[in-house]
Every structure is written in C-alpha cells, then in structure tokens.
C-alpha cells in the first residue's frame with residue numbers, strides 16, 4: 356500500500372482583513388475584555404446574590420481539592436481482587452513495555468499452579484505516568500489510579516513502591532475499568548468486527 | 558533669578574511626580590499586571606500574601622516583592638564589567654523618570670498674584686526633549702546586555718538597541734502631523750490648545766494615534782514587541798544577570814515608561830487634564846462662589862484627577878494589549894517598523910500638510 360501524504364492546511368493564507376492586523380487585534384482585545392468584565396463585574400453581582408457570571412478556573416489547592424477527570428492517569432496500582440489476592444500473573448509484559456524500566460517483577464507459583472508476582476517493585480521516582488503498563492496488561496491487573504496526592508518525597512528511596520503500597524482494592528477502580536474497556540476494548544472490537552470495513556479512511 | 562517660592566513650587570512638583578511614579582504607579586502596576594491578567598484569563602491571581610490575616614486583594618504582594626528583592630544577593634557574574642554592570646540600571650531608570658519633567662499634569666491656576674503651571678519644566682521644545690531623553694534609555698539597556706558577559710544578555714541588548722533605534726525614528730515621525738496641527742512643540746501649549754473637545758488630537762489624528770501607540774509599545778519593549786527580553790528564547794534578555802535591587806530598577810523603569818507613554822498619549826491625543834466640553838475657565842467659574850483661590854484649588858485637584866484617570870485608562874489599554882497579543886518574530890518587528898509604520902507616518906504627514914494647505918483641517 357502506497358504511503359499517502361495528507362496536506363495539512365495550516366491556514367497561513369490570510370485574508371486582507373486579517374493581514375491588516377489592527378481590526379483582528381481589536382477583536383482579540385474585545386475577547387479578553389469580555390472575560391475581564393464578566394469576571395470583574397460578576398464578582399460584585401455574586402456578592403449581592405446575582406447570577407454566576409464568573410468562570411474562574413482557580414482551585415484553592417490545599418483547601419480545595421481538584422476533581423480529576425475519569426481518564427486521569429495517577430499513580431499506577433496493582434488490582435487486588437475480591438478474594439484478597441492480586442490479579443497479576445507475572446507475565447512480565449508491563450515490565451517490557453515500561454519506557455523508563457521502572458517495573459521489576461520476580462514471578463512465583465502457587466500450590467494450585469497459578470502464577471503470581473513474588474515481588475513486584477515499581478520505582479515511582481522513575482515512572483512517567485504514561486499508562487503503557489495498564490495498556491499491555493492482559494489481566495487488567497495494573498491500572499492507573501486517581502491517586503495524585505503525596506507522590507513527592509524528599510528521598511528517592513521512599514518512592515520505590517513494593518506490592519504492599521501498590522495493592523489497591525478492585526471495588527475502588529470500577530470507573531477506571533469502564534474507561535479502559537471503552538478506550539481499548541471497543542477499539543479492538545472495531546478492528547475485529549466483520550461488519551465493518553477495515554480499510555483506512557481517506 | 559529664582560526666588561525661594563519658585564524653588565519650593567518646583568520641588569513640590571518634582572516630589573509629587575516622583576512619589577506618583579515610584580511610590581504609587583510602579584507598585585500598583587505590578588499588582589494590576591498580575592491581577593488584570595488573572596481576571597482576564599479566568600483565574601484569581603496572587604492573593605496569598607497577608608499581614609495578620611488581611612490579604613487586601615493581593616495588594617500586599619508588591620510589598621512582599623520589595624522586601625524579598627531588597628534582601629536578595631546582588632549578584633555580579635564573573636567576567637562582567639563591574640562598573641558598567643552597576644551603572645546600567647541607573648541609566649535605564651533615570652531617563653524614564655526624567656521624561657516626565659516636561660509633561661503637564663494639569664493646567665495653569667492663579668493663587669493670589671502667583672501663577673502655578675502644573676508642569677515641572679515648561680520647555681518650548683518639550684516634545685523633542687521627551688524623545689531625546691527616552692532614546693537615552695537605549696544606553697542603559699544595551700550596556701546592561703553587554704556588560705553582563707552573558708550570551709543571552711548580549712543578544713537581548715543587541716535586539717533592544719536595534720529595535721529601539723528603529724522605533725525612535727518612527728515614533729518621532731508619527732507625531733509630526735500633530736505638531737503641524739498645533740503649530741507648537743511645547744507640551745503646555747499643545748494641551749492648552751485642546752481646550753475645546755473638537756481640537757483633541759484623537760479626533761483629527763486617530764491614525765497617528767495608532768501608529769504612535771504601536772511605536773511607543775515597541776520602544777518600551779513590551780509584548781507584542783518584547784523580543785529583547787523574550788523569556789522563551791533569551792531567558793530574560795538584557796537583564797538576565799541582574800538580581801536584587803538592580804533588577805527592581807529595570808522593572809521600575811519599565812513600569813514608569815508605561816506611565817510616560819500613557820502620559821504622552823493623554824497629553825498629545827486626549828486633551829491632557831481637560832474634561833470634554835468643559836473649558837478650564839468654565840470649571841473655575843463653577844466654583845467661583847467659594848472665592849478665587851479655593852475655586853482654583855478645586856479646579857486644580859479636578860484637573861489632576863482627570864489627568865490621572867485618563868492615564869489609568871491608557872495604561873489599562875496597554876496592559877490589555879500585553880496580555881492579548883502573541884510576540885512578533887524579530888524580522889516582523891523590523892519589517893513593521895521600517896516598511897510599514899515609517900511610510901504610513903510619512904503619508905500621514907503629507908495628508909495633514911495637504912489638509913492644512915487646502916483648509917480642510919482647521920488651523921488652531
């Protein structure tokens with residue numbers, strides 16, 4: 356298949372009106388002015404009980420906590436299933452996929468033949484929160500949690516997470532599973548579906 | 558021979574201007590710049606500095622900054638020229654304040670048999686004086702860049718000097734039409750002639766106002782013309798190697814230049830201290846029942862207030878430009894200066910000359 360090149364229209368062909376700069380500049384200033392007055396006048400209107408015209412995005416961090424979106428990638432955690440053991444089967448895929456090589460696994464085998472990670476060490480000081488581990492894991496055993504607080508330490512050695520710190524109850528991660536399945540599995544299904552033509556679109 | 562009363566009068570005026578510029582405008586503008594940009598960008602802005610729990614909408618940050626910068630180490634890099642490195646911020650700050658000496662911040666008022674003219678020096682060539690003095694600021698900037706022994710600083714200084722020299726020429730030419738219109742180079746006379754609203758510079762010379770404002774912002778090296786101190790390219794440009802109070806001097810110089818430029822705009826285009834449709838004499842008449850001296854005093858206070866409010870509006874305009882526009886590329890700055898604003902200002906001089914020749918533009 357020949358490689359097709361798509362020309363991106365960078366919108367550099369400006370009209371004469373745009374090239375005159377001043378009118379467009381005034382339009383831009385009107386936008387910033389509108390924001391200014393909405394936020395400024397809205398401050399006083401709110402005081403007297405008017406409508407909420409202000410669109411302030413600031414979160415007063417230590418007093419207020421930001422609400423992170425569902426697809427937010429926080430600290431990677433190992434999923435602990437309902438019967439109390441980790442879902443991980445020590446296949447080593449995440450170890451191989453991790454770009455900064457921050458995962459190291461030593462596998463083991465249970466008496467019933469199930470494989471499990473004897474030791475699972477994730478170096479939090481090297482993790483780049485890329486989410487590759489979560490993407491490759493065949494068992495949904497490692498996912499990115501919404502954990503973003505207290506991830507800093509004065510000492511790097513304190514940031515090396517072992518199984519003890521990594522295990523996270525499954526019931527708290529349901530939302531994340533939904534996001535994951537929506538993101539990866541539906542794409543997979545799309546590719547596999549015989550009803551859909553798999554030719555790339557123009 | 559200067560009498561003692563004259564001396565006191567001049568000193569009071571100088572004190573007023575210095576306190577207004579360094580004591581009021583410079584700290585308040587740092588606050589305005591932070592707060593206005595924040596509100597514009599749907600943020601809240603700096604408001605954490607507090608004294609005993611009082612935050613006063615972030616105004617204390619100026620004080621906190623001052624205290625921090627005073628106690629900071631005054632660092633001179635190795636290999637830098639110590640004398641010039643120390644001299645440069647002074648050379649940048651002095652012209653910025655000096656340019657204000659010919660700007661009238663009020664009219665002429667009579668107290669008893671004394672005439673008080675609210676300008677420090679009533680020069681016949683006030684306009685030329687302002688341009689001469691502001692071009693001296695180039696030395697401060699360039700020497701700062703050169704003496705720092707730092708590549709970023711040197712590049713910033715080079716860019717600054719080239720840019721400021723180019724826009725110096727253009728800025729002078731943009732208001733030649735205005736000078737022809739008012740037939741005077743004296744700031745006081747130009748303001749006096751804008752007594753009538755229809756003689757304001759902005760009404761007859763609005764194209765010149767746009768060109769002048771563009772040049773003035775470029776001269777002040779602020780966004781969108783801030784290539785000399787482009788943070789993303791040159792760290793901080795010519796004052797990369799400055800810290801502590803010397804850094805404050807550069808910063809203050811920049812804010813005072815904003816005020817000076819706004820004052821020039823007010824004086825040349827927006828009628829100085831005049832209220833539209835109310836002439837000075839009429840204003841004094843309104844309060845004549847209080848006695849001549851008090852009437853003059855009230856008119857003086859009103860005049861200065863009007864002047865400062867107009868100043869504030871133009872400063873607000875400049876700040877909005879600063880927080881709205883992206884930076885020009887360096888070649889675009891040069892092209893704009895030499896290939897667009899310069900010819901346009903020449904054309905405008907021609908148009909004004911033609912208009913005055915054919916009496917389409919009144920002579921005043």
Ligand code: SF4
Pocket residue numbers: 431449452453454455456457458477481482483484485486487488489
């Ligand atoms: S998020 Fe990326 S860097 Fe962090 S452990 Fe997973 S794969 Fe490694």
Ligand code: SF4
Pocket residue numbers: 442443444445446447448449450460488491492493494495496497
């Ligand atoms: S990819 Fe998943 S199952 Fe495999 S070792 Fe990593 S966490 Fe365990």
